[in-house]
Amino acid sequence: MRRAKSWGPPLLLLAPSVLLIAVFVYGLIAVNAGTSFTDNHSAAQANGVAPISFVGVQNYLDLLASPDFQHSLKNLVLYTAVFLVGTLITGFVWAWLLERPIRGEGIFRSIYLFPMAVSFVASGVVWRWLLNSNQGEAASGLNRLFQIVGLDVLQNPWWNNITWGIAAIALPAVWQLSGYVMALFLAGFRGIPDELREAGRMDGASEWQVYRYVIFPQLTPVLLSALIIIGHMSLKAFDLIMSISRPSNYQTKVPAVDMYVFKSSYDFASSAAVGAILLIIVALLIVPYLIHSSRKDGR
Numbered sequence: 235m236r237r238a239k240s241w242g243p244p245l246l247l248l249a250p251s252v253l254l255i256a257v258f259v260y261g262l263i264a265v266n267a268g269t270s271f272t273d274n275h276s277a278a279q280a281n282g283v284a285p286i287s288f289v290g291v292q293n294y295l296d297l298l299a300s301p302d303f304q305h306s307l308k309n310l311v312l313y314t315a316v317f318l319v320g321t322l323i324t325g326f327v328w329a330w331l332l333e334r335p336i337r338g339e340g341i342f343r344s345i346y347l348f349p350m351a352v353s354f355v356a357s358g359v360v361w362r363w364l365l366n367s368n369q370g371e372a373a374s375g376l377n378r379l380f381q382i383v384g385l386d387v388l389q390n391p392w393w394n395n396i397t398w399g400i401a402a403i404a405l406p407a408v409w410q411l412s413g414y415v416m417a418l419f420l421a422g423f424r425g426i427p428d429e430l431r432e433a434g435r436m437d438g439a440s441e442w443q444v445y446r447y448v449i450f451p452q453l454t455p456v457l458l459s460a461l462i463i464i465g466h467m468s469l470k471a472f473d474l475i476m477s478i479s480r481p482s483n484y485q486t487k488v489p490a491v492d493m494y495v496f497k498s499s500y501d502f503a504s505s506a507a508v509g510a511i512l513l514i515i516v517a518l519l520i521v522p523y524l525i526h527s528s529r530k531d532g533r
Contacts, residue, residue, distance in 0.1 A: 263513065270294070270506035277500040293507040303508075306487045309400040313488060314468040316401045320408030321464050322457070325415025332416075333423040343420075347413040354410065358477025361406040365392040365478065393478060399485035403478050407471070415460050422456035423449070462523050466516050 270293055278284040297303045328346050332339055349357065366375040369389045373381050377389040392402040426449055434444040472490040479486035481495050489508050496505035 266506045266509050269502055270510050272503050274503040275501045280500050280502055289503075293503050294511070297504065297507055297511070302484075302487070303489070303492060305484070306489050306492050309486065310469065310471075310488045312398065313400045313404050313407075313471060314465065316404035317407050317411075317468040317471075318461065318464055320404065321411045321415045322460060324408060324412035325460070326419050328412065328416040329419035329423055332420055343417075346416050349410040350413050352410065354407075354474040355477045357406050357410055358474045361403075362478045365402055365405070367391040367394040393483075393486055396485045399479075399483075400475075400488065403475055403486060404468075406478070407468070407474055410474075411464060411467070415464065418456050418460050419453065422453045426452050458523065462520060465519055469512060469516055469519070 271288055271290055272286050273289045273292075274280060274286050276284065279286050332342060336342075364375040366373070366377060367390075368374055369377055369391075370381075373389060376392075380386060380388045391399070393399040395402070430448050430452075431444055434448045439447065470490060471488060472494070475486055475488060475491060476494075481491055481498075489512055493505045493508040493512075496502070496508065
């Protein structure tokens with residue numbers, strides 16, 4: 235009885251959250267998975283007019299064999315690579331510049347973090363104009379700027395380029411999230427005791443050697459956290475792409491856009507299959523990190 239009384243209040247306190255998560259997270263994941271195993275590809279089936287049959291993994295096989303979806307996956311890889319490299323390098327450089335307290339540091343931190351306060355849709359509207367593909371006399375945005383300063387060679391179609399157009403859309407994402415990565419690295423820099431730096435200098439290490447052998451290894455957990463957070467955000471990219479490009483634009487297609495297009499055409503089975511594939515990709519990225527963290531904390 236005493237054990238039941240001690241566990242009773244905590245369980246009652248957690249019960250609403252557990253119930254909501256079970257229904258609206260894991261329950262909806264199960265519903266999505268179930269839909270992806272059916273042939274629900276039309277409005278008639280969605281409205282209950284036509285029967286729905288179980289087809290197993292056929293939707294997944296059809297998607298993975300589709301050249302359009304393969305193109306979307308390639309775009310996702312390119313977008314993720316540019317997004318990750320851009321935010322990590324820019325955020326680290328900003329944090330390194332602010333690592334030692336300087337006058338006006340608060341102003342610089344605010345400037346670097348300001349893009350995070352802007353929604354992806356709002357920044358996408360602005361960047362759509364900046365990345366306008368018009369060149370020559372009709373140029374605007376960055377192409378117009380290059381024309382004014384005499385760097386016409388840098389003018390390009392940006393996100394309209396069929397090969398690397400999705401990489402151009404990653405630029406506003408880098409601009410918007412670099413401040414967040416800077417905050418992570420800056421917290422990591424500030425969390426390193428000064429005694430470690432002084433010990434390295436007393437042992438005869440140069441300033442570069444102090445950073446290389448003392449400071450940088452201490453930032454490994456921060457780097458891993460930034461990789462996980464930014465990586466999973468890039469895999470779910472949708473609103474920024476939609477606000478700059480259009481769902482029908484082949485050059486900027488990613489799985490999240492495909493999922494929206496399928497759903498708009500009442501192809502709920504294919505849309506659910508795309509969502510499940512994205513969930514699997516995110517899980518492959520995050521689950522090993524969670525296992526590593528739990529083992530590290532258990533030592």
